[in-house]
Amino acid sequence: xxxxxxxxxxxxxxxxxxxxxxxxxxxxxxxxxxxxxxxxxxxxxxxxxxxxxxxxxxxxxxxxxxxxxxxxxxxxxxxxxxxxxxxxxxxxxxxxxxxxxxxxxxxxxxxxxxxxxxxxxxxxxxxxxxxxxxxxxxxxxxxxxxxxxxxxxxxxxxxxxxxxxxxxxxxxxxxxxxxxxxxxxxxxxxxxxxxxxxxxxxxxxxxxxxxxxxxxxx
Amino acid sequence: xxxxxxxxxxxxxxxxxxxxxxxxxxxxxxxxxxxxxxxxxxxxxxxxxxxxxxxxxxxxxxxxxxxxxxxxxxxxxxxxxxxxxxxxxxxxxxxxxxxxxxxxxxxxxxxxxxxxxxxxxxxxxxxxxxxxxxxxxxxxxxxxxxxxxxxxxxxxxxxxxxxxxxxxxxxxxxxxxxxxxxxxxxxxxxxxxxxxxxxxxxxxxxxxxxxxxxxxxx
DNA sequence: GATGCTATTGAGTGTGCGACCAACAAGCAA
DNA sequence: TTGCTTGTTGGTCGCACACTCAATAGCATC
Numbered sequence: 001x002x003x004x005x006x007x008x009x010x011x012x013x014x015x016x017x018x019x020x021x022x023x024x025x026x027x028x029x030x031x032x033x034x035x036x037x038x039x040x041x042x043x044x045x046x047x048x049x050x051x052x053x054x055x056x057x058x059x060x061x062x063x064x065x066x067x068x069x070x071x072x073x074x075x076x077x078x079x080x081x082x083x084x085x086x087x088x089x090x091x092x093x094x095x096x097x098x099x100x101x102x103x104x105x106x107x108x109x110x111x112x113x114x115x116x117x118x119x120x121x122x123x124x125x126x127x128x129x130x131x132x133x134x135x136x137x138x139x140x141x142x143x144x145x146x147x148x149x150x151x152x153x154x155x156x157x158x159x160x161x162x163x164x165x166x167x168x169x170x171x172x173x174x175x176x177x178x179x180x181x182x183x184x185x186x187x188x189x190x191x192x193x194x195x196x197x198x199x200x201x202x203x204x205x206x207x208x209x210x211x212x213x214x215x216x217x218x
Numbered sequence: 219x220x221x222x223x224x225x226x227x228x229x230x231x232x233x234x235x236x237x238x239x240x241x242x243x244x245x246x247x248x249x250x251x252x253x254x255x256x257x258x259x260x261x262x263x264x265x266x267x268x269x270x271x272x273x274x275x276x277x278x279x280x281x282x283x284x285x286x287x288x289x290x291x292x293x294x295x296x297x298x299x300x301x302x303x304x305x306x307x308x309x310x311x312x313x314x315x316x317x318x319x320x321x322x323x324x325x326x327x328x329x330x331x332x333x334x335x336x337x338x339x340x341x342x343x344x345x346x347x348x349x350x351x352x353x354x355x356x357x358x359x360x361x362x363x364x365x366x367x368x369x370x371x372x373x374x375x376x377x378x379x380x381x382x383x384x385x386x387x388x389x390x391x392x393x394x395x396x397x398x399x400x401x402x403x404x405x406x407x408x409x410x411x412x413x414x415x416x417x418x419x420x421x422x423x424x425x426x427x428x429x430x431x432x433x434x435x436x
Numbered sequence: 437g438a439t440g441c442t443a444t445t446g447a448g449t450g451t452g453c454g455a456c457c458a459a460c461a462a463g464c465a466a
Numbered sequence: 467t468t469g470c471t472t473g474t475t476g477g478t479c480g481c482a483c484a485c486t487c488a489a490t491a492g493c494a495t496c
Contacts, residue, residue, distance in 0.1 A: 009475075011463065011473055014472095033339070040452080049474070051474075058455080060455095113335050113392075114335055117332055120332075120395040121251070126396070163403075163406050164409065168389055170392040171385035171389030174330075177334055177337050177338040178337070178348060178351065188382075188385070227444060228492080229444070256483065257484065258483080266445085267444070269446075269487090270444055272485060273443080
């Protein structure tokens with residue numbers, strides 16, 4: 001009698017169902033873009049009916065903002081964790097910059113580009129983007145300050161230095177949907193590295209030569 | 219008998235009608251975004267029927283790409299004209315950087331952000347963005363080379379220097395839809411200036427102090 | 437002023453979207 | 467086992483979109 005397709009209702013607690021919806025939405029956001037988050041799409045993803053998504057998120061815009069925030073939260077913890085464990089600020093920064101130039105970072109770049117554009121039309125998302133911007137900047141700023149205190153970095157204004165690094169990262173991220181970066185000179189790819197070295201008073205090559213073998217085996 | 223609303227047909231030559239459509243679309247693109255370019259929207263703008271837009275642009279995507287290209291073409295001529303007339307490369311560059319930090323540049327920043335994100339989904343647009351990217355880079359590169367030849371600028375690699383300036387401009391442009399740049403330190407706003415001065419071997423302050431009174435009265 | 441070319445209209449098709457809500461049933465508590 | 471709370475369904479509504487095409491009418495030409 002039961003066909004091969006499962007249509008039995010599964011009843012979950014509001015908290016876990018909600019988390020499940022946000023998780024599914026953030027996967028879609030990273031892989032296909034924030035505008036692909038629709039009631040029907042997420043419902044299909046979870047094999048439930050669209051009305052259920054509406055029940056948890058009466059306005060889709062709130063789900064979009066939540067999905068973005070969730071993805072961005074996960075990424076900051078992956079790329080720039082607050083606890084740098086036993087690595088030095090230099091090592092930690094080098095690791096961050098290495099990850100941000102890898103292929104895997106393209107999805108994140110796309111997400112940021114997506115969110116920054118879409119926040120033009122969606123206030124809830126704009127709010128979330130602002131929060132994330134602060135979180136990333138504060139995280140980097142804290143690292144820079146530690147480096148300065150430990151004598152590894154040298155800068156007059158840690159905040160300005162942090163923002164300078166982020167601006168260059170953003171500028172390169174703008175190109176993520178373009179037709180290959182490979183025709184650009186190699187100096188451009190290394191721009192975040194050289195920028196960080198310059199604004200933090202590090203000798204040229206310090207960050208790219210720094211070995212970070214604490215995680216993420218290559 | 220004729221009501222106050224004009225519904226009389228006006229028959230135009232294909233060339234001028236097409237140009238009119240592209241012009242209307244590029245106005246909408248600049249003011250409201252590329253996704254607001256729809257058959258109905260542009261038709262309303264010109265007081266014609268949607269079918270007419272379809273007649274000239276069987277696929278809307280092509281109109282979007284055209285509208286973006288048209289707007290970007292107009293902007294490059296305004297901001298970075300090929301003929302710098304009697305101004306020196308330094309003056310010309312200073313003028314460019316001054317214009318790109320003005321309020322009026324926000325619409326252009328938004329358009330670029332918009333186009334770069336949207337080209338993720340629209341191949342025709344992606345193509346146009348690549349063309350525009352080349353045009354802007356080549357324009358700036360030519361200026362840098364002239365400056366080097368005339369002994370005003372000093373750089374080992376004019377191409378890398380040009381791209382570095384563009385990357386910083388793009389990076390700041392990413393923030394255009396955010397909640398006010400005013401809480402950032404003033405050094406950030408001046409980043410394109412200081413970057414250009416640094417990569418072109420100009421004394422600090424050269425570009426901001428350079429008086430460019432040839433046009434655009436403030 | 438009549439004619440013919442074609443720019444333009446008007447009407448319609450199908451798709452996908454967010455939102456709404458009465459009815460249903462899962463699974464906990466009594 | 468029974469009952470009840472509430473998570474979930476299924477169906478629907480209205481809207482906006484791109485795209486199609488036969489019919490219409492502006493206007494240049496003769």
